[in-house]
Amino acid sequence: MSNRAYYSASVSSFLITSTDEIIGIITSQHSQDLVHLQTNAWQQQIEILKKSLLPIQKGHVFFEMLIPRMGRRADVVYVVDGVIFVLEFKIGESEFRSSDLRQTEGYAMDLSCFHETSHKHLICPILIATNAKNEVLDFNKQLNEVLPTIKSSANNLSKTLADVLDRYKSLNKIDPIYWIKGRYKPTPTIIEAAQALYAKHDVEDIARSDADAINLAETVGRINEIVHQSRIKKQKSICFVTGVPGAGKTLVGLNIATIHNNVQDEEHAVFLSGNGPLVDVLREALARDSEARNPNISITNARRETGSFIQNIHHFRDEYLRDSTRAPIEKVVIFDEAQRAWSLEKTSKFMQQKRNQSGFYQSEPEFLISVMDRHDQWCVVIALIGGGQEINDGEAGLNGWFLALEKNFTDWQIYYSEKLKQKEYAGENVAINLLKNTQSYSESSLHLATSMRSFRADKLSHFVHYLIHNLPAEALSIYQQISEHYPIFVTRDLSKAKDWVKKQKRGLESCGLIASAGAKRLKAEGIFVNNEIDATHWFLNSQDDVRSCHFLEDAGTEFLVQGLELDWCLIAWDADYRYKNNAFEHWSFKGSKWMHVHNESQQRYLENSYRVLLTRARQGMVIYLPKGCNQDLTRLTSFYDETYQYLKGCGISEI
Template identity: 55%
Template sequence: MSRAYYAAPIKNFLATEESKIIGQLTRSHGQDLMHTQTIAWEYQIRYLQQELGKAENQGWIFFEFMIPRMGRRADVVMIVSGIIFVLEFKVGASVYTYADRAQTAGYALDLKHFHSGSHDKYIVPVLISTEANEPELAVEFNDEDVSNVICTSGDGLFRKIRQVLDKKPSQDFDIHGWSISSYKPTPTIVEAAQALYAKHSVIDITRTEAGGENIAVTSSRLFEIIHGARVNKRKVICFVTGVPGAGKTLVGLNIANQHANPDDDEYSVFLSGNGPLVTVLQEALARDLYANERARGRRELSKQDARRKVESFIQNIHRFRDESLKDKSKPPEHVAIFDEAQRAWNIEQTAKFMRNKRGISDFAMSEPEFLISVMDRHEDWAVIIALVGGGQEINVGEAGIGGWFNAIQHTFKHWQVYCSPNLLTGEYIRNGIDANSIKDFEQEPSLHLSTSMRSFRAEKLSSFVHHLIDGNASAAADTFKLIAPYFPIVITHDITKAKAWIKQKTTANRRCGVLASSNAIRLKAEGIFVKNTVEPEHWFLAEGNDIRSSSFLEDAATEFDVQGLELDWTLVAWDADLRFIDGKFQHWQFKGSNWQARRQLENRRYLENAYRVLLTRAREGMIIFIPKGNVADETRNPEFYDGTFQFLLSCGLREL
């Protein structure tokens, strides 16, 4: 029962002295215990011993029970007559806040989804705000057998528990078997980063089956390579590949977080050219750091200090590049992790940027070549970890992995290369590479992440989207049959219905949002403005009742805003830029006041990848909105949309 700090039958809990329970909780906690936490435990123990002594004394009780996905612990879990009650205490609170209700409901939903022993159980989230009024609210269960949040000051707790037991008669089950049943947590990248920063291990927050093992093996091998490079004074570059959603970014963050101290011999930095991802991660970690310091009674750290501390190990790659241009000395980090390395700029795009934005007219290096040159300033050793995705290039001028190998072959032959065997396939390098031309080259199978963890309900979502974008309705329909029971996807012509459907699906700590292609200009007629700028830190992090939040469903995000990030539920708005006509997709671009055909293959591929990104952001399900069009508006001719709608129906999707 190690998933809880304290676990016992309720009758044993009632017979145990408070001091002994506190002692066990303290020993299990094991680190940096705050006085406020001890006070909270004392209150919870006294209250529950008093109330349980009057009422239910059968069943089990768990204090500080680990909740999968979030890497956090519920205050108390009680199992009474076969029903799981998740109790969250807010001692001294006089209101039931939106955030507290979402947190409590989130614990219940995460148990339901990620803890195999809880899949078929009734689960009741209970928020106890000790100074609040006692509300009267009926207990209702959703179709997943999770109830709405019961709010109580504590006075009516056991009356409400009795109401639940009368409403949902259940059967006792094997508590030991339940407690040791497998966890399959699949956190969002934001939640994973927060858990890592709070010093949870990568195993705590990833699947205990193939996905988690894969990440652990890859991380362990990279740590070995880093340590070996330092000991043997070598310069090494590692290419890590993985299927979409397999956890490449998580591997990089894990390494950077383990060596985030500038005094560390293997000091590391996580670099990404994905501006929204960097912004969201920095803000999320800074908020956590600031809140945790405040909770410990430490007020020396300001919000700005927290941001600076986080920014030291998660940086925008362009900032790193610009600082290295100004300062020619060796960087403080010996290890640089480049996320989405295939998106680094080629020599033409880099030279254009340097000329137009930095006033440097003679710059003649690609971004990969320059970045390697920066790390090569170390005289003794250095490691570059290049995290490589496939099939999601969405910007002009991206060099692909060939840009990195060209730099190694022509300028940095003294660098040792480790790469996943998968890197050599056409999925990652379109024109192939000559590995024999690299002096020190070694294939390393552990550097490929083969299991997607993006959606706990639909690991085959990526395959479905691949067939859909290819225009292969038959293959898409066959794949969708496998995921439909667990990952609902519906389509509609009605944006109002679409928003109502997704709102109904998004409860507790779940997030939803409107997504659209950056060139979906004519969605403006439907109230979707892709030219509006979203603030990623608010769009992804603000509570659902904040108008800046994705869940408010007012601001649409594009492929540039969401690549590398996720939502639980998505509303994908599909415009006429990618339209299915005469048995195949046509590629269009809206310029000025008209649609123009995309002639260049590369531009067509960017558009397809944009929709590939949009259609793979959901973790639990999505709705696709396709306008009906308007015969009076030649830019929204119904013929632009009808074929796409019918094609999606032929892929197995149903109309709402």
């Protein structure tokens, strides 16, 4: 609690304590070098607040209040009667900037969603541009427990506070001391989580602690034990970590990598992924955050540093192809989405065509294990396995790893989750019995059972599973359990869909337009899935940047968004995965017409593409199906109508 706020006091105590003494308490808690501008800002905040609270004479103030998920501190949180005020000061400003309004509302939304004792209480964000003109309060815009951000000048703050308190005087009173002790159970995006870990926060600080789920900290702890044990006993080990979509597998891997990201560390680790957009976005997000936290580091140096422990798996592979004997400097490697490693056929073809190596006969899993096996004494491979994530042909799945271990690496210690035997993770025809001749051990802590992504709906992945696999009754049953907290709608009107998403998004929340890479005829609706998108711009740029996802103009495909997430999604559904005669059909648009997909693997990739799209939204989504056009043989209304009715049959309401 002492670190939750740098200074906290009852209003009566705050009013009689000198400004210098309060600043002294705040600065003693502050970890960064202070500059005159910062202490001057605190001084003005304190004096403005003292003047504003003098007529009210009640409540409790918390200066520099930690908002862990965002990795930031709100200037002041003021708890009085039945209201939680989030106060953000912009000293000397005469305008209310949109970015500041979003930041202030973001703090309030964060408390409402993730701070246990803030749930169901009224939260009022106020942006104070000290030199701005006074704004008239409008109480007609209340959306839920979080009011729209109120704009106030310094001179008008006292009246603003009083007006809000008078409006909501009938609310149950909040005990400020009990409130500040409330547990904070954040559910960060993978980007926010990576930033927090890189800034040396504990994984426990950014993970929920659901009673029915294996805690992330337990999984990380067990993997660390295996790493230590392998080093001490001079063993070579591989861990298979499974989890439902959004459960935090990537977070586990990043946590291990950040714990051991020092080259001098004997257990030095690197995080590898074949997901190019994920690698690019995480590297850039960490670099930008590092530069923002430390003005002495340039963005170039920050990018160089983050690039050292988050790498593209194919670049890693090529590095050790060039030198067939050298072992990596890292003793621990984490392979994200390991089930997507390339098969023998795809790897051999690639080596022959792109690398001019005609005699290469190893699958990617076999080669990657063999590279780590070059270490003389010990090493650890951590393979993160997602269910229903294969969206490319030529992916080896688990069989590639099992075959390699059984064929050439029987001396390795193998740790795996029992869930590895399930079809959802193992896929079709996986020979789990290959492990019987190896030194393998089942570990329950190596499975993550609860999704963190959709914090409003833990069962979203189950709903999507039933929907994708033509089980409408089961989908409807799950939908009825989640719909109150996780809105899902369907529409035939694209403008309505965009309006809905924009109205849902508040503060710093994200939103985006996504569609399958095979949705080629959405082009007629102005949705171009073939456009080349820079993932770092799309995910990380500000809400005022037209290249960002927030504008709902550039459509991200499953290849762009896999492994990442958005708060609100607009999913455009084309005729590539269409419902007809009580079953789903698989189609691919080639040239100028749709072609039926008969290959079972290709069918599965298409199903998984829609699974990825439907599990990207953390807070809610709207699905858009075109009406079609009978004058265009590639967009007949019959291609879409039954899919639309099927989705409604799964419980999804129309806007």
